[in-house]
Each structure stands twice: as structure tokens, then as C-alpha cells.
Amino acid sequence: MTLLAFLILFVAVAIGYTINLRAARAIRAGGTKPHSLDGFHGGYAALVILVPTFFLIIFWMLFQGVVINSLVKAGLPSGTFDGLGTGEIQLIMAEIRSIAGGRVFGTPEDWKLAAADRLVALRATSSWLLVAVTLAMVAVLILLTRRTVAADFRARHWVERIVLVLMVACATVAIFVTIGIVGSLMFETFRFFQMVPFWEFILGTSWEPQIPIREDQIAAEGAFGMLPVFLGTLVIATIAMVIATPIGLFSAIYLHEFASPRVRAVVKPVLEILSGVPTVVYGFFAILVIAPAIRSFGADLGLPIAPNTALAAGSVMGIMLVPFISSFADDALGAVPRSLRDGSLAVGATPAETVSKVLFPAAIPGIVGGILLAVSRAIGETMIVVMAAGLIAKMTINPLDSVTTVTVQIVTLLIGDTAFDSPKTLAAFALGMVLFLVTLVINIFALSIVRKYREIYD
Amino acid sequence: MTDQTVSSGSFDWTSPAFKTNLKRRKRSQLRLKLLGLTAISIAFLMLALLIGSLVSTGYHAFTQTHIKMEVYLDPQEIDPENPDRGGYRDILTETMRTQFPEVADDRAALRRLTTMLSNGAQFTIRDAVVANPALIGQTVTFDVPVSDSYDQLNKGLIDRETPEQFRRLKDDEIANFDLLQDRGMVTKPLNTALITNADSRFPELAGLKGAIIGSFYALLTCFILSFPVGIGAAIYLEEFAPKNRVSDLIEININNLAAVPSVVFGLLALAVFLGWFGMPRSAPFVGGLTLALMTLPTIIIATRAALKAVPPSIREAALGVGASKQQVVFGHVLPLAMPGILTGTIIGLAQALGETAPLLLIGMNAFITSAPSTPFDSATALPTQIFIWADSPERGFVSRTSAAILVLLTFLITMNAVAIYLRSKFERKW
Numbered sequence: 103m104t105l106l107a108f109l110i111l112f113v114a115v116a117i118g119y120t121i122n123l124r125a126a127r128a129i130r131a132g133g134t135k136p137h138s139l140d141g142f143h144g145g146y147a148a149l150v151i152l153v154p155t156f157f158l159i160i161f162w163m164l165f166q167g168v169v170i171n172s173l174v175k176a177g178l179p180s181g182t183f184d185g186l187g188t189g190e191i192q193l194i195m196a197e198i199r200s201i202a203g204g205r206v207f208g209t210p211e212d213w214k215l216a217a218a219d220r221l222v223a224l225r226a227t228s229s230w231l232l233v234a235v236t237l238a239m240v241a242v243l244i245l246l247t248r249r250t251v252a253a254d255f256r257a258r259h260w261v262e263r264i265v266l267v268l269m270v271a272c273a274t275v276a277i278f279v280t281i282g283i284v285g286s287l288m289f290e291t292f293r294f295f296q297m298v299p300f301w302e303f304i305l306g307t308s309w310e311p312q313i314p315i316r317e318d319q320i321a322a323e324g325a326f327g328m329l330p331v332f333l334g335t336l337v338i339a340t341i342a343m344v345i346a347t348p349i350g351l352f353s354a355i356y357l358h359e360f361a362s363p364r365v366r367a368v369v370k371p372v373l374e375i376l377s378g379v380p381t382v383v384y385g386f387f388a389i390l391v392i393a394p395a396i397r398s399f400g401a402d403l404g405l406p407i408a409p410n411t412a413l414a415a416g417s418v419m420g421i422m423l424v425p426f427i428s429s430f431a432d433d434a435l436g437a438v439p440r441s442l443r444d445g446s447l448a449v450g451a452t453p454a455e456t457v458s459k460v461l462f463p464a465a466i467p468g469i470v471g472g473i474l475l476a477v478s479r480a481i482g483e484t485m486i487v488v489m490a491a492g493l494i495a496k497m498t499i500n501p502l503d504s505v506t507t508v509t510v511q512i513v514t515l516l517i518g519d520t521a522f523d524s525p526k527t528l529a530a531f532a533l534g535m536v537l538f539l540v541t542l543v544i545n546i547f548a549l550s551i552v553r554k555y556r557e558i559y560d
Numbered sequence: 561m562t563d564q565t566v567s568s569g570s571f572d573w574t575s576p577a578f579k580t581n582l583k584r585r586k587r588s589q590l591r592l593k594l595l596g597l598t599a600i601s602i603a604f605l606m607l608a609l610l611i612g613s614l615v616s617t618g619y620h621a622f623t624q625t626h627i628k629m630e631v632y633l634d635p636q637e638i639d640p641e642n643p644d645r646g647g648y649r650d651i652l653t654e655t656m657r658t659q660f661p662e663v664a665d666d667r668a669a670l671r672r673l674t675t676m677l678s679n680g681a682q683f684t685i686r687d688a689v690v691a692n693p694a695l696i697g698q699t700v701t702f703d704v705p706v707s708d709s710y711d712q713l714n715k716g717l718i719d720r721e722t723p724e725q726f727r728r729l730k731d732d733e734i735a736n737f738d739l740l741q742d743r744g745m746v747t748k749p750l751n752t753a754l755i756t757n758a759d760s761r762f763p764e765l766a767g768l769k770g771a772i773i774g775s776f777y778a779l780l781t782c783f784i785l786s787f788p789v790g791i792g793a794a795i796y797l798e799e800f801a802p803k804n805r806v807s808d809l810i811e812i813n814i815n816n817l818a819a820v821p822s823v824v825f826g827l828l829a830l831a832v833f834l835g836w837f838g839m840p841r842s843a844p845f846v847g848g849l850t851l852a853l854m855t856l857p858t859i860i861i862a863t864r865a866a867l868k869a870v871p872p873s874i875r876e877a878a879l880g881v882g883a884s885k886q887q888v889v890f891g892h893v894l895p896l897a898m899p900g901i902l903t904g905t906i907i908g909l910a911q912a913l914g915e916t917a918p919l920l921l922i923g924m925n926a927f928i929t930s931a932p933s934t935p936f937d938s939a940t941a942l943p944t945q946i947f948i949w950a951d952s953p954e955r956g957f958v959s960r961t962s963a964a965i966l967v968l969l970t971f972l973i974t975m976n977a978v979a980i981y982l983r984s985k986f987e988r989k990w
Binding site for chain 1: 585586588589591592593595596597598599600602603604606607609610613614617788789790791792793795796797800801809810812813814815816817819820821822823824825826827828830831832835836837838839853856857860884885886910911913914915916917920921925943944946947950958961962965968969972976
């Protein structure tokens with residue numbers, strides 16, 4: 103049905119465009135010269151029909167589910183939901199929906215069947231109503247725009263105004279995404295802190311999100327102290343940076359200073375491949391190759407190495423970050439003015455001395471910015487650690503041990519069916535908030551360093 | 561005294577002190593060079609190791625061991641009115657009994673024999689019969705996949721030298737399989753099921769069809785949403801936006817958005833799209849919506865760079881002959897910038913294709929045995945399918961995970977190659 107609505111819309115746009123185009127041509131043929139080209143009269147009609155109707159359909163699609171849901175809920179016999187948690191309410195609604203979809207299990211109560219019938223009826227009404235409203239709207243708009251065609255109608259100005267507004271709307275999408283991220287994270291985090299005290303989360307040293315699902319279930323109390331999780335993130339990020347920074351920097355220095363253009367033309371794209379490999383592939387690589395290799399190496403040395411040691415996830419993440427750091431460093435070295443380099447070479451310094459004593463210090467801000475961005479990536483990286491790191495949070499900085507990270511906890515807490523009212527689910531959003539804030543601060547700092555540094559030499 | 565001449569005007573270039581000094585400096589230059597070469601070789605080695613390990617484990621999954629055998633479609637087992645519900649398992653058991661007459665009456669041994677065939681074998685036969693009910697009562701040759709353990713045996717992944725108690729297949733099972741092999745019934749054709757089947761619990765039946773279609777729908781949604789919005793935003797910011805606080809804010813915002821961890825976008829999608837708007841779980845449409853938010857900054861940044869690369873003379877010439885600002889942009893600048901924009905978009909989409917974490921959070925890691933027919937059906941995507949298979953305990957899934965990764969990498973390489981081709985073919989140097 104929505105497809106039909108869209109079809110009607112596009113046909114109407116085509117009709118409106120043609121009608122106005124012809125009308126403008128008729129005016130021109132009549133001897134008077136219109137203010138705007140004929141195409142703009144058509145374009146004006148197309149835009150005026152397209153934009154409002156398009157948004158109408160989108161909003162209808164977005165909100166019809168919510169509205170129908172609440173109508174069905176309101177139609178249930180009063181007192182149905184008394185004393186039920188949101189999880190049970192969701193279960194009942196899901197059952198009603200599956201009955202409406204024709205999948206009946208067992209013998210549901212009569213009121214559920216009635217609700218399912220109502221749901222089906224409401225859905226049908228909604229889709230017919232959508233088509234009807236769309237038809238009415240495009241008809242009115244076609245008539246309205248047809249009447250605007252006149253020799254002195256400034257169609258181009260109107261078209262350009264509408265296009266400009268549309269472009270501004272596109273540009274603000276980015277802002278709305280940020281607002282959406284911050285808003286949703288804050289909303290859920292706030293609900294989390296109503297269940298778990300703020301300071302317990304920030305300073306707690308034990309993370310055991312297993313909480314009893316039923317009243318009578320024997321399970322751990324559940325502890326939500328983020329410190330061990332965050333420590334694990336830092337351990338893995340540190341390992342990754344210890345590996346990525348020297349490899350990235352030295353390869354950048356070599357490429358920038360010693361490599362011939364031919365070598366550069368081969369090596370740079372190959373390094374780029376490393377950054378284009380999806381992280382889930384790195385994760386599989388870590389469990390397939392790196393972790394067993396590290397473990398057997400450790401067994402040879404007699405070291406006790408956990409099966410999912412932080413070393414495996416960290417080192418693979420380091421490899422992933424090499425091209426990132428290397429390209430940032432390469433750019434930073436390239437941005438140093440040629441005069442500095444020529445001056446250094448002219449007084450007799452070797453290329454190596456020029457790089458390490460002149461270019462490198464001058465490029466430090468850009469390089470640090472790149473390294474910081476890599477750190478933020480390492481902290482936010484998800485798939486490698488989900489696949490290769492551990493699940494249990496420990497207060498340890500031993501890289502041979504298994505640690506867990508913020509992103510691992512977010513994914514494991516939210517995988518599978520989730521209800522939005524248990525501290526377990528909400529804890530994931532609180533962790534997400536921490537992750538977002540930490541990476542945001544690092545990113546802003548790094549980007550401002552990079553930008554300021556660019557301005558110095560520009 | 562010679563080493564003090566440095567401070568005086570004349571310098572002894574031949575002094576031993578200078579020579580050792582020069583040697584030291586040259587050595588340190590060599591050291592730096594070697595360090596750089598080592599760094600690059602480590603990176604190359606890792607890439608080679610990555611690809612090598614994927615290929616060496618993955619190529620097994622591109623073939624699948626089959627057994628070709630004559631199956632008597634017993635009319636007593638199949639009701640011609642209702643061929644869907646025949647006793648196909650019994651038919652297979654009967655077929656194995658004819659192959660191994662010596663175990664004819666030992667039911668336990670017979671059951672073990674039938675485990676040699678994949679669980680999907682009975683469905684292959686059923687589908688053939690449903691398609692052509694005239695087959696009932698005839699003896700037909702079928703080519704059915706064997707189960708995972710025997711597939712591993714045939715590919716040499718099970719070591720026959722291992723003591724029996726540590727081996728997944730016992731001596732008699734191996735002997736039975738070898739017997740069939742000697743009769744020439746065992747074949748190893750190309751594993752088309754890898755592409756034409758959807759997911760399955762059984763490695764020999766599992767395929768990527770659902771994941772590929774799911775990824776396609778997600779990418780399509782992502783492209784439809786992020787491409788126009790991204791171009792609109794970039795044109796506004798690059799060509800029309802006044803230089804003020806608001807524009808700066810938008811710009812900083814976009815740069816930061818590009819660096820937000822992907823899992824955070826997953827949280828946003830879970831809370832807003834699924835939680836507030838009640839969109840369906842596991843749907844490629846929702847996945848594409850989430851990926852669109854992540855791809856948007858990439859497309860905006862690439863488009864702005866492409867617009868910037870168009871020389872001002874083009875704009876001035878168009879303005880000079882009386883075009884309006886928008887006519888200049890849409891009639892001249894944008895078409896010239898299109899190759900750059902498309903390149904950036906394809907690279908952004910390639911990134912989106914490999915993105916996993918946000919899709920996990922919206923439930924695209926469900927176990928779904930049929931391919932989605934619309935973007936609103938439950939589905940997996942290629943990277944989440946890789947994640948599911950990597951988590952599966954069956955041995956056969958190791959090689960299938962690698963094979964799936966190779967398929968994903970093939971798609972990525974193709975997309976990037978198209979992007980590079982576009983750039984080299986159409987991009988102009990001014």
C-alpha cells in the first residue's frame with residue numbers, strides 16, 4: 103500500500119510538471135515572455151507536489167505502527183495490564199501481532215483474538231487512508247500549482263528557494279543524528295542511573311551484569327562497576343597502539359623520505375588494503391591464526407596464556423591501525439614546508455637527520471593528532487574484541503590474561519531479545535554513553551590539533 | 561689537537577675523527593632505513609598471512625563432497641496426492657541398505673550408515689519428487705551432499721593416522737566411505753550451495769544467499785538515503801553556506817560524526833528505530849538506515865573535496881553569462897564533480913558493506929534459513945553471517961567462514977576497483 107502511495111506521488115509529480123511546463127509554453131507561444139524559463143514552472147509544480155506529500159507518507163509510515171499499537175492497547179479489556187511488567191506487556195502484544203499475522207499457537211484467549219482482528223482492521227484502514235490522503239493531497243496541489251503559472255510568476259526564484267531549504271535540511275541531518283545519539287543515550291542512561299547509583303557505576307570495581315530474570319531465580323546480585331571494563335579497554339588499546347605506532351611511523355618515514363616513487367606507488371595502496379579489510383575479518387583472523395600462535399608460543403616459554411588473551415585482540419587491532427597512523431604521519435611530514443627540509447639538507451645533514459631532527463619535530467602536532475584519532479578508534483573498535491577478547495571483567499593489566507572491553511559488553515548485553523527496562527540492557531547504554539563521551543573528547547582534541555597545525559603552515 | 565679544529569675556520573675533512581663521525585651518521589641513516597623497511601615488511605607479512613590463512617582454510621568450502629546413488633522411490637513411502645509428506649528418510653535408509661547388504665538387519669549400524677548423508681539429502685529428493693511426481697516408483701540417480709564429517713574426511717582434513725578414540729569418524733565408518741569411493745560413487749563438485757542456499761545448522765547445506773540479498777537490500781537503502789542527502793548537505797556547505805557559527809558547528813559536527821564508534825550508531829538505531837518507532841527487528845531496511853547515518857559523513861566529505869577541485873573559472877564563466885548561483889552549481893559544477901563524488905560514495909558504501917557491529921545490535925545476526933524477499937523481512941548481512949559462522953562449533957564452518965570472508969572481500973575489491981576506475985577514467989586534472 104505504501105508502494106502504491108509512492109507510485110501515486112511520482113505519477114502526480116510527472117503530471118504536475120508536464121501541466122505547468124505546457125502552460126508556460128502556451129504563454130510563451132502567446133507572445134508574452136514569462137519571467138522564468140518554462141522548465142522552472144514545471145519544476146516548481148514538481149517540488150511543491152513532491153516535498154510535502156513525500157514527508158506526509160514518511161511520517162505516516164513512521165507513526166502508524168505506534169498509533170495502531172496504542173489503539174489496540176486501548177481497546178483491550180480494562181485491567182489487562184494491571185500489575186504486569188513491560189516485558190510481559192510486550193509479550194502479549196507480540197502474541198497479538200503474530201495471531202494477526204496468521205500464526206496462531208495453541209488456543210489464545212478470546213480477547214486476544216478480538217485484539218488481533220482489530221489490529222488487522224486498523225492496519226487495513228491505515229493503509230487505505232494513506233492512499234486516500236495522498237490522492238487528495240496531490241490533486242489539491244496539482245490544481246494549486248497550475249493556477250500559479252503566469253508570465254510574471256517568478257518560478258525560478260521559488261524553485262531556488264525551495265532547493266536551498268532542502269539543502270539546508272540535508273546539512274542539518276548531521277546535527278540531528280548527533281542530537282539523536284546524545285538524546286537516546288542520555289535518556290536510557292538516565293533510566294539506568296535510577297536503578298544503579300551513579301558513583302557505583304563510575305567507581306565500582308566489579309562488573310557482573312548477570313541479574314535474576316525471575317523473582318525465584320538464584321543468580322548473582324548483579325554489579326555494575328565500569329572500572330574493570332574500562333581498564334580492559336585500555337589494556338587492549340595500549341597493546342594495539344604499542345604495535346601500531348612504531349610500525350606506522352617508521353613505514354611513513356621510509357615512504358616519505360627513502361622510498362622511490364615506484365616503491366611508494368606500490369606500498370601505499372597495499373597498506374590501504376589493510377585499512378579496508380572489514381573488522382569482522384580481523385576478528386576471525388585473530389581467533390584463527392594469532393591467538394593459537396601466541397598460545398603455543400607462550401606454552402613453549404612456559405607462560406600461562408589465557409585462550410582469549412588481550413594480546414591477540416590487541417595485536418590484530420594494532421595491525422588494523424597501522425595504515426591509519428602511517429597515512430596521517432605521511433600527510434603531516436608532507437605538510438612541512440619544503441624550505442625547512444632544503445635548509446637542513448643544505449647545511450649537510452643526512453636525509454635521516456633531516457627527518458628525525460627537522461621534519462619530525464615540525465610534524466609532531468599532526469602526527470600526535472593522527473595517533474589520538476587511532477586511539478579513539480582502538481577504544482571504539484568492536485568486532486575484533488567481540489570475537490577475540492574475553493567476556494569476564496577483571497581488574498588486571500596483565501596482557502596475557504583475558505580482559506573484556508566496553509564494546510564487548512555493549513554487544514553481549516544487547517544481543518538477542520531485549521527489554522528496555524532491565525538494568526542489564528540499560529547498562530549497555532550507559533557504557534555507550536561513556537564510550538561516546540571518551541571518543542568525542544579525544545576526537546575533538548585531535549581534530550583541533552590537526553586543524554591548528556595545518557593553519558600554521560598553510 | 562686535531563679535534564679542536566672544528567671551532568676554527570679551517571676544517572680537516574680527512575681527519576679520522578670526522579671519518580668515524582661520518583661513518584656513525586651513515587650507520588644511523590642505514591638504521592632508520594632498515595627500521596622503515598622492517599615496519600613495512602611486518603605490515604606486508606601480516607597482510608600476506610591474513611590472506612594466506614583465509615585462502616588456505618577457505619578453498620575447501622568451494623567444493624563439497626557428494627555421493628551419487630540410485631534411489632528407488634518406493635510408492636509405499638510416498639503418497640502421490642501429497643508428495644510433500646513422504647517417508648524420504650526411510651527411502652534413504654533403504655538405499656544405504658542396498659549398498660551395504662551385510663548390515664541389512666542391524667538397525668543401529670544402518671542408522672550410523674545413514675548419517676553419512678547430509679540431513680538435507682531427503683529434502684533434495686523430496687523437492688525432485690514434488691517437482692515431478694511421475695518419478696514415484698522409479699529408480700532415479702541422485703547426487704546428494706554427504707554430512708560434514710565425511711566431507712572433512714574426503715578433503716583430507718581428518719587424519720586417518722589419529723588413534724580411533726580421538727577421531728570423529730570411527731574405523732568402520734571410514735571403511736564404509738572408502739568402499740563407496742572405490743565404487744566411484746563419491747564426487748567432489750563445485751559447492752554451488754554456498755551461493756544458492758540460505759543459512760543452515762548443517763555446514764554442508766549452509767549458504768550465503770540470504771546474507772548476500774540482505775546486504776544488497778541494506779546497501780540499497782543506505783545508498784538511496786545517504787547519496788542525495790549527502791550531496792545536498794555538501795553542496796550547501798561548500799557553495800552556499802555563509803561563513804558563520806552555524807556553518808562551523810555543522811562542519812565540526814560532521815567531522816566528529818565520521819569518528820564516532822560504529823557500535824554507538826547501533827545503540828542509536830536500537831533505541832530510536834526499534835525502540836521508539838517500532839521498526840521490525842533484523843530487517844535490512846533498518847540496517848540500511850543505520851548504515852546511511854554512518855556513510856553520510858564520508859559522502860559529505862568526499863563530495864566537498866570533489867566540489868572544491870572544480871576550478872573557480874568554471875563558476876565565474878557561468879556566472880558571467882548570466883546563470884544564477886544554483887544554475888551554476890547544478891548545471892556546471894556538480895556534473896564536473898560527479899566522478900569524484902561517485903568514487904567517494906562507492907568507497908563509503910564499501911565501508912558500509914563491511915560494517916558489523918551496528919547490525920548486530922539491531923538483530924541482523926538471527927538464524928534465518930530463508931532469503932528475505934523484501935527489505936522488511938528478517939535477514940542477515942554478509943559480515944554478520946561471517947560472525948555467526950565464526951561462532952559455530954561445527955568444524956565445517958571454519959572453512960565456510962573463510963569462504964564467506966573471501967566472498968565479502970571479492971565484493972569489496974570489486975567496488976573499490978570500480979571506484980578507482982571511475983577516478984582514473986573521468987577525473988580531470990585542471
